[in-house]
Structures are given as structure tokens and as C-alpha cells.
Amino acid sequence: MAGLLVAGATSDAGKSVVTTGLCRAFARRGVAVAPFKAQNMSNNSMVCHGPDGRPAEIGRAQWVQALAARVVPEPAMNPVLLKPGGDRRSHVVLMGHPAGEVAAADFASGRRHLADAAHRAFDDLAGRHEVVVAEGAGSPAEINLRASDYVNMGLARHAALPAVVVGDIDRGGVFAALYGTVGLLGAADQALVAGFVVNRFRGDRGLLGPGLDALERLTGRRVFGVLPWAPGLWLDSEDALDLSGRRSADEGARRVVVVRLPRISNFTDVDALGLEPGLDVVFASQPRDLADADLLVLPGTRATLADLAWLRARGLDRAVVEHARGGKPLLGICGGYQMLGRRVTDPHGVEGPAGADVAGLGLLDAHTEFAAAKTLRLSAGTALGAPASGYEIHHGRVTRGSGGEDFLGGVRAGNVFGTLWHGALEGDELRSAFLAETLGRAPSGVGFGAARERRIELIADLVEEHLDVGALLSLARRGAPAGLPVLAPGGAG
Structure with a gap:
């Protein structure tokens, strides 16, 4: 099987960016490439179609990586998606569809069926593509979890994948992190780690040379390149590690405030607003910030x-209520829309205690009842005189009252808008119409789809310029070089 594992010395080291850049760089060379992540833990997801034509759910990052690879997104690219529902339990999406829950205690055992499904999905993709670029999760040196790992070195061992480890130098300690990642692995795992990528470097590249030389000498593995710090670089986010918002440089910018809920999901819904000139998009969790x-x-x-x-x-x-009653525009998306209704009930205990019946904020004439079956749907229609599209991922069944008017599968009552559609603001015509209606803004001409494509191209350009793409492609095709030294202690795997 031809492929490459992009692992990370830490979480958020830049695995997603490197994977995305390599997918586009390989595709530019005419290689039939596909992205893969065996297990993703994220509440940011996307709807695509499975092989049977049914809507299916995968991680947002893998959906974007498929665009980078110039292939159609599919469930096999992210066979296991864990959606945290609390501190100790996650909802499982298996091959695009709900498959129960997993507890934190199950991470060391009880996940064999998920590993089997992930490995089958990888084998399927590898059988249909020349190269699969697999993104790891967290760090491969989480030695407490190695026995049950199937997304890092467990995957690499399954498919004999060579691995490169990405380290974020901006955090500090990158040389120790890269050396230590290899050193903590068992000998069989170390044999697959072919080298390193340093990410987010600022300053004089020459100052880094002695450290890179020492790392190569001490580990017997090469550094495939150093990606520079790129402040304007961002992709559809995978998780909520960094909800910094998007600030405008324009004086007198209008302020868009997104409530930073503890279990926020699909916050990429506001990414398109962040590209609009004259809008400050910020996340807030205090009443005074609203x-x-x-x-x-x-x-x-x-x-x-x-x-x-x-x-x-x-x-x-x-x-929130004072904002709306003051006549200012308010948009609720999916769960946010459900909160704006009159009541939220959970008779079967889908989200909480069975029989829960809670008053909503009462700003929209709607009632939500949770059902065990999840709705996954790609939706299209019109709103505010503009064509619109989006996707739905929800257990809540919303029943509207007689008040209000239709809005993106939801309801509008004056300055309060509610919709179950994620991603609708990515549509340029709908976003322009919504901002004209709510903030009196003229169309900006910003194209969100074109902006995403430019970001993918920028990442690929950086990868082409600063990494040895030819060597990485050869590594993916030929496997890890023989005779890589084993570093002590080599204790896990």
C-alpha cells in the first residue's frame, strides 16, 4: 500500500496543514491521492455522500483535504468521528452514521471494532488511489494509549506506512519533542518513522541549521523541511483549540459576536463573515461582551x-434576549436556533436525562424535541431573495408555530433568525442578502469558495517551496528506508 502518515509531536502541531498541502502538491503532480484520518475527535463536521448515496458525516478537516486532493469527499476518509458530548463521553460516528457512545475509560480497551472499521476503510481507499496521506491524531508518543492505538503508529504498522513527525517550533522545545517522540516508541514503531517536518518557524533560517543537523545526527533521520510562520494562513478548523475570531483592519468595523458555548460545534459557520471587510468577528462568553x-x-x-x-x-x-428586544439582529444556527424557541424537550434521553423539558429563550415560536435518529441532509432553497444551500446534522425535530416566516428551513421573526442549516453563510449571494438585511451593508464581492481555494493553493505553495515534496512522494511510494537506528529507551509499541 502506498501512503504516508503525517504524525505530530503534539496536538495542533500542524498535521492538518501539512496533510492538506501534500494532498494538493501530489495532486498537482498528477498523482491520484486521497486524505485519511482513522479517528477524528471534533464537533466540526460536514455532510457528504456515502457509496450507497445516503448522506454521511465526516470531519470538516478531511472534507477540506479531499478538496485539496481534488477528489470527492467520502466516509472512508474519516471512518471514525468522535463528537464530545461532555468531559468523559463522546458520540461515535462510524462510516458516516451514528454508532452509540464511547467513554473515556474505553480508550485503552473496547475499541477493537472501531480499529477494524478504520483499517478496512484505509485499505479500501488505498486500493482505489495511488497514494493515501493519513493524518494522525494527537501524538504517536501517547504511550499510555499505544496498545489500543489505530490512528497513529497502529495504523502505520497495519499498512506499513512510513511516518513523518511534525513539530511546532513556535511553541518552543521542538527538538526535544521530535527526538522524544521517536525515543518513546518501541523498536518496530521507530522503524517506520522516517523523519521530521518543522512547522511555524519565524526568523533567520540559518540560525536553525545547527539544531537540524544535530537532530538528524542524533536520530539518524532526515528533516524534510521547515515551514515558515504564515500569519494569514488558516483552514476550516477541526476543533475549538483556537477560537480567536477574525479582526478587521477597517476603522468603524461592525462587531459580530459569536457566543462561545462550552460544547460549540460547527463554528466554521461564521468563517465566511470573518472574510468580509469591515466586520470584526469575535467569540465571547461574558454578558458584558455582548x-x-x-x-x-x-x-x-x-x-x-x-x-x-x-x-x-x-x-x-x-x-441575548436584551440584544434581540433592543432591535438588533440575532442569528441562531442549529442548536442555537433550538435555544431561541419556546421549549426544548428530550423524552428519550438523547442528550440528557430522559423526560427533560426546558423552557427556551422564547424569541421564536418553535418547539424542539430530540429524537434518537439523526438527521443528515444537504439542503437547498432560497431565502431573502437569494439562492441558498447548506447541510443539516441534528437530533432535534423542530416544530414551528404560526408566528414568523420561513428562513433556511427555520423561522424568522423580525430581527431574530433561526435555521437548522450549517454552512449557509458560505454562499456569497445569501451572505450578501443577509448582511444587507441585518446590517444594511452593500455586497462586498468576497467569494468564500474562491478564498478557500486560494488558501489551499497557498498551503501547497509553501509546502512545495519549503519541503522536499519529491522525497516525501518517493517515501510514500517506497516505504520507510531500511536500517533506521533505534533510539533508547524505545518502550512502547
Whole structure:
């Protein structure tokens, strides 16, 4: 099987960026390439179609990586998606569809069926593509979890994949992290680690030379390149590690405030607003931070009832209601829309205790009842006189009352908008119409799809310039070189 594992010395080291860049760089060379991540833990997901034509759910990052590879996204690219529903349990999406829950205690055991499914999916992709670029999760040196690992070195061992380890030099300690990652692995795992990529370097590249030389000498493995710090570089995010927002340089920018819910999901819904000139998009979790919002967004959540209780505990519910009753525009998306209704009920215990019946914020005439079956749908229609499209991922069944008017599969009541559609603001015509209606803005001419493609191309350009792409492609095709030295202690795997 031809492929490459892009592992990381830490979480958020840049694995997704390197994987995306390599997918596009290989595709530029005419290689039939596909992305893969055996297990993703993220509440940011996307709807695609499975081989049977049914809608299926995968991690947002793998969906974007498929675009980079110039192939159609499919469930096999992210066979296991874990969606955190709390601190100790995650909802499992297996090959695009709900498959129960997994507890934190199950991470060391009880996941054999997930590993088997992930390996089958990889084998399937590898049988249909020349090269598969697999992104790891976290760090391969999580030695407490090595026995049950199937996304890092467990995957590499299954498919005899060579691995490169990405280290983020901006965090500090990158040489220790890269050396230590290899050194903590068992001999059989070390035999597959072919080298390193250093990410997010700022300054004089020459100053890095002695450290890179020493790393290569001490490990017997090469450094395939150093990616520079690129402040304008961002992709559809995988998780909520960095919700920094997008700030405008324009004086007098209008302020878009997104409520930072504890279990926020699909916060990429506001990425398109962040590209609009004259808009500051910020995430906030204090009532005082909502006071000067020109547009308020209540985003999706993986736990509507729990996050609604959190809103009330912090007084954010009152701040949201005051914003709306002051005549300012308010947009609720999916779980945020459900919170804006009159009631939220959970008779079967889908999200919380069975029989839960909680008052919503009462700004929209709608009632949500959770059902065990999940709705996955690609949706299209019109709103505000513009064509619109999006995707739905929800357990909540929303029943509208007689008040309000249709809006993107939801309801609008004056300045309050609610929709179950994720991704609708990525549509340029719909976004322009919505901003004209809510903030009185003229169309900016910003094209979100074109902007995403430019970001992918920029990442690929950086990879082409600063990494040895030819060597990495050869590595993917030929496997790890023989005779790589074993570093002590070599204790796991």
C-alpha cells in the first residue's frame, strides 16, 4: 500500500496543514491521492455522500483535504468521528452514521471494532488511489494509549506506512519533542518513522541549521523541511483549540459576536463573515461582551440542553434576549436556533436525562424535541431573495408555530433568525442578502469558495517551496528506508 502518515509531536502541531498541502502538491503532480484520518475527535463536521448515496458525516478537516486532493469527499476518509458530548463521553460516528457512545475509560480497551472499521476503510481507499496521506491524531508518543492505538503508529504498522513527525517550533522545545517522540516508541514503531517536518518557524533560517543537523545526527533521520510562520494562513478548523475570531483592519468595523458555548460545534459557520471587510468577528462568553454587538450569533452545539443551562448560569440568556428586544439582529444556527424557541424537550434521553423539558429563550415560536435518529441532509432553497444551500446534522425535530416566516428551513421573526442549516453563510449571494438585511451593508464581492481555494493553493505553495515534496512522494511510494537506528529507551509499541 502506498501512503504516508503525517504524525505530530503534539496536538495542533500542524498535521492538518501539512496533510492538506501534500494532498494538493501530489495532486498537482498528477498523482491520484486521497486524505485519511482513522479517528477524528471534533464537533466540526460536514455532510457528504456515502457509496450507497445516503448522506454521511465526516470531519470538516478531511472534507477540506479531499478538496485539496481534488477528489470527492467520502466516509472512508474519516471512518471514525468522535463528537464530545461532555468531559468523559463522546458520540461515535462510524462510516458516516451514528454508532452509540464511547467513554473515556474505553480508550485503552473496547475499541477493537472501531480499529477494524478504520483499517478496512484505509485499505479500501488505498486500493482505489495511488497514494493515501493519513493524518494522525494527537501524538504517536501517547504511550499510555499505544496498545489500543489505530490512528497513529497502529495504523502505520497495519499498512506499513512510513511516518513523518511534525513539530511546532513556535511553541518552543521542538527538538526535544521530535527526538522524544521517536525515543518513546518501541523498536518496530521507530522503524517506520522516517523523519521530521518543522512547522511555524519565524526568523533567520540559518540560525536553525545547527539544531537540524544535530537532530538528524542524533536520530539518524532526515528533516524534510521547515515551514515558515504564515500569519494569514488558516483552514476550516477541526476543533475549538483556537477560537480567536477574525479582526478587521477597517476603522468603524461592525462587531459580530459569536457566543462561545462550552460544547460549540460547527463554528466554521461564521468563517465566511470573518472574510468580509469591515466586520470584526469575535467569540465571547461574558454578558458584558455582548453589549456592543451589532450582530449576535448563537452557534451550533453538541449539547443544546447543557449549553442552555450554561447560558442561564452565566446570565448570557438575559444578554441575548436584551440584544434581540433592543432591535438588533440575532442569528441562531442549529442548536442555537433550538435555544431561541419556546421549549426544548428530550423524552428519550438523547442528550440528557430522559423526560427533560426546558423552557427556551422564547424569541421564536418553535418547539424542539430530540429524537434518537439523526438527521443528515444537504439542503437547498432560497431565502431573502437569494439562492441558498447548506447541510443539516441534528437530533432535534423542530416544530414551528404560526408566528414568523420561513428562513433556511427555520423561522424568522423580525430581527431574530433561526435555521437548522450549517454552512449557509458560505454562499456569497445569501451572505450578501443577509448582511444587507441585518446590517444594511452593500455586497462586498468576497467569494468564500474562491478564498478557500486560494488558501489551499497557498498551503501547497509553501509546502512545495519549503519541503522536499519529491522525497516525501518517493517515501510514500517506497516505504520507510531500511536500517533506521533505534533510539533508547524505545518502550512502547
